[in-house]
Amino acid sequence: xxxxxxxxxxxxxxVGIITCLGLLTLxxxxxxxxxxxxIIQQFGNDVAGFADRVVSVPVGGVGAGVNSISQLLSTxxxxxxxxxxxxxxxxxxxxxxxxxxxxxxxxxEAKLNNSLIDYQPITAGVIARTPSAWQNQLVIGKGKTSGxxxxxxxxxxxxxxxxxxxVNQTNSKVELIxxxxxxxxxxAIQVTNAGGExxxxxxxGYDKDKNLLEMGQITTKxxxxxxxxxxxxxxxxxxxxxxxxxxxxxxxxxxxGLANKVYIKPxxxxxxxNVVTVAAKQ
Amino acid sequence: MRESSLRWTFIIGLxxxxxxDGTISQQFAGHLFRSSATAVPEITTLWLFCASFFEDxxxxxxxxxxxxxxxxxxxxxxxxxxxxxxxxxxIVWLARTLRQVLPVNLFATLLVGFxxxxxxxxxxxxxxxxxxxxxxxxxxxxxxxxAPTLALNEVILLILYVPLRQLYLRGARVQ
Numbered sequence: 150x151x152x153x154x155x156x157x158x159x160x161x162x163x164v165g166i167i168t169c170l171g172l173l174t175l176x177x178x179x180x181x182x183x184x185x186x187x188i189i190q191q192f193g194n195d196v197a198g199f200a201d202r203v204v205s206v207p208v209g210g211v212g213a214g215v216n217s218i219s220q221l222l223s224t225x226x227x228x229x230x231x232x233x234x235x236x237x238x239x240x241x242x243x244x245x246x247x248x249x250x251x252x253x254x255x256x257x258e259a260k261l262n263n264s265l266i267d268y269q270p271i272t273a274g275v276i277a278r279t280p281s282a283w284q285n286q287l288v289i290g291k292g293k294t295s296g297x298x299x300x301x302x303x304x305x306x307x308x309x310x311x312x313x314x315x316v317n318q319t320n321s322k323v324e325l326i327x328x329x330x331x332x333x334x335x336x337a338i339q340v341t342n343a344g345g346e347x348x349x350x351x352x353x354g355y356d357k358d359k360n361l362l363e364m365g366q367i368t369t370k371x372x373x374x375x376x377x378x379x380x381x382x383x384x385x386x387x388x389x390x391x392x393x394x395x396x397x398x399x400x401x402x403x404x405x406g407l408a409n410k411v412y413i414k415p416x417x418x419x420x421x422x423n424v425v426t427v428a429a430k431q
Numbered sequence: 432m433r434e435s436s437l438r439w440t441f442i443i444g445l446x447x448x449x450x451x452d453g454t455i456s457q458q459f460a461g462h463l464f465r466s467s468a469t470a471v472p473e474i475t476t477l478w479l480f481c482a483s484f485f486e487d488x489x490x491x492x493x494x495x496x497x498x499x500x501x502x503x504x505x506x507x508x509x510x511x512x513x514x515x516x517x518x519x520x521x522i523v524w525l526a527r528t529l530r531q532v533l534p535v536n537l538f539a540t541l542l543v544g545f546x547x548x549x550x551x552x553x554x555x556x557x558x559x560x561x562x563x564x565x566x567x568x569x570x571x572x573x574x575x576x577x578a579p580t581l582a583l584n585e586v587i588l589l590i591l592y593v594p595l596r597q598l599y600l601r602g603a604r605v606q
Contacts, residue, residue, distance in 0.1 A: 156538075277453030278460055279508040282469035282576035283556055283565035288453070288507065315510055322510055327466075329566030357571060360466040420461035 268389040268428040271295055275422050276320060285311075285325040289425055292317045297427055300387045302336070304426045308393035308416030309336070309381065313427065321427075326362060327419050329355040338364060338394050339382035340411070346371045349382055352394075356412065360419075362395060364411040373400060379413050389430045393417075437602035438491055441482055445496055448474040449503050463583070470579035473548050475500050476522055477588055480547040483526035485535060485599035497523045514558045521554070522547050537592055541585060548584045552577055 273291035291297055293316050301313045303323045315322040326336070335351040342348070353365035364379070377397045383390025395413040402409065455472045456463065463470045479497050486493075497519035504515035526543060533539040556572050559565040567576065 156534075275457055277450070277508065278457035278464075280452040280456040280471050280473070281509065281555060282464070282471050282552070282580065283559060283567040283572065284509060285464075286508070286510070287457070355566070357466050357567075357575070420464065421458065422460070423457075 268430050269296075271297060271427040271429055273297075273321075273425055273427060275425060285328040285419075286314070287311070287323040287325065287422060287425070289321050289323055289427075290319070291427070292319045292321050294318055296429055297321050298387070298429070301430075302381065302388045302392055302428045304392060304417060304428060305422045305424065306416070306418030308395060310415075310417035310419055310422065310425065312336075312388075323425065325419055326352065326415060326417075327355050327357070327360075329357070336388060336394070337382045337384045337386075338379050340364075340373045340377050340379050340397065342371060342373050342377050348373055349384070350411070352413075359412070360415070361398060362413040362415055364413055365409065367409065367411065373397060373411065375399060387430055389428055392428060437598070440598065441491055441493075442496065444478055445475070445482075445500055448478040449500050453508060467575065468579040469576045470583040471552065471576070472587070473551055473580065473584045474587070475504070475519070476547055476551045477544065477584060477591070479519055480522050480526045480544060481540075481588075481591070481595045482599075483523045484530050484540065484543055485596055486602075493523050494520050509555075511559070514555050517558075518551055518554045522551060525550065535596070537589075540592055540596075541588060544585060544588045545581065548581050549577065552580055 271291060273289040273295070275287050276290050277288045279286040279288075289303075297313055297316050299313055299316050302309055303311045303313060309326065311323045311325040311328070313321050314324040335353060337349070337351050339350070340348045348367055348369050348371045350364045350367040352362055354363040355361070356363060375397055379394040379397060381388050381390060381392040381394060393416050395415045395417075397411055398414045399412045400410070451474045452472050455474070463472070479493065479500065482491070483493055498516060501514075501516035501519040504519075505512050509515065525547060529539075529543050529546075533543065552572075556565065556567065556576075560567075560569075
């Protein structure tokens with residue numbers, strides 16, 4: 150301990166490197182955010198924001214522990230509610246089966262073989278995640294031998310989380326929808342509003358700061374608003390129709406009155422994913 | 432005999448760390464991969480760098496093992512050839528070069544670790560940026576990705592410093 154504090158040159162080098170990196174970091178950040186004019190204020194905010202992050206990460210870990218204890222305390226109430234929901238679910242399931250059968254019969258009468266919504270779910274465990282902050286990829290434990298093909302959509306939690314980008318024999322790589330690269334394939338999606346009208350578009354990007362998907366390429370004037378549900382449209386290839394993508398949180402219009410950017414809160418779980426479902430179109 | 436046991440420890444540790452990187456990333460993704468701060472575990476970088484920095488005489492073909500770890504990273508995790516294949520030997524070279532001019536103590540180790548943990552993501556980001564494999568801007572990379580990654584890995588290095596140093600000191604004493 151005594152030795153390295155007495156070594157002045159080392160201390161100076163270390164402080165110099167850290168300061169340079171810190172300043173570089175800050176200057177780059179300030180330059181890229183042009184919206185708030187007073188630079189000094191922005192500088193202060195960034196330092197505060199960084200300090201907050203350094204503090205919030207360990208606190209978040211402790212918070213998760215506390216969270217699970219409080220969840221344990223509310224288990225009884227939750228169980229009561231869930232029991233009721235399970236009863237309801239049994240009813241829904243029977244109805245769904247009946248409807249599905251009827252749908253099948255009607256389709257065979259109408260001589261429709263496979264529609265856009267049909268898919269075969271392939272469940273796979275997640276082996277690893279690419280240890281990199283700019284490649285949001287998962288490695289899943291099923292591959293070609295289980296029938297997985299490139300570009301198949303992948304679901305986890307409530308909705309869509311990404312697509313298969315590389316298929317090996319026994320494992321595959323999944324690119325998450327949060328991966329906003331030049332080479333990423335865009336999902337064709339649609340929004341159905343309260344009136345039953347449909348707006349088609351594609352996922353054009355991902356806002357990393359807010360954790361929101363951006364929808365663009367919208368060509369109609371149909372009004373869409375916050376809370377409308379977004380699903381895949383099934384157009385243009387291998388993705389089936391009707392996979393839940395997320396919910397609209399905000400829209401912005403351009404000068405011509407078209408909603409040119411729509412922000413979507415993703416429904417799928419993009420954090421810790423242990424099991425995924427690959428939707429293989431029939 | 433002793434030398435070969437150290438070598439096996441190194442190889443097994445390297446394999447463990449290569450896969451630990453992916454597993455930790457997956458298991459703790461909810462905590463580590465936040466949109467406001469992304470901390471990536473760099474256990475492989477840490478292991479290679481410690482081996483090169485603590486070893487007194489070079490008995491181990493560390494460069495070749497670095498190339499091997501790089502190939503695994505490129506194929507299994509990244510999907511792009513030649514990124515980590517280049518980076519890991521650079522880390523070994525850096526640690527060995529700095530070993531000549533720096534004393535091996537906690538502070539120097541943390542400092543060299545700081546450099547290693549910076550160079551690894553910096554080079555891989557630059558490589559992916561060149562080929563359009565990432566949408567992360569330089570500002571986001573510096574603030575959201577690099578700073579938390581450095582903090583996480585420096586803490587891990589701090590914890591592992593004493594056991595790893597002891598391992599290599601014991602290996603050197605026996606020879």
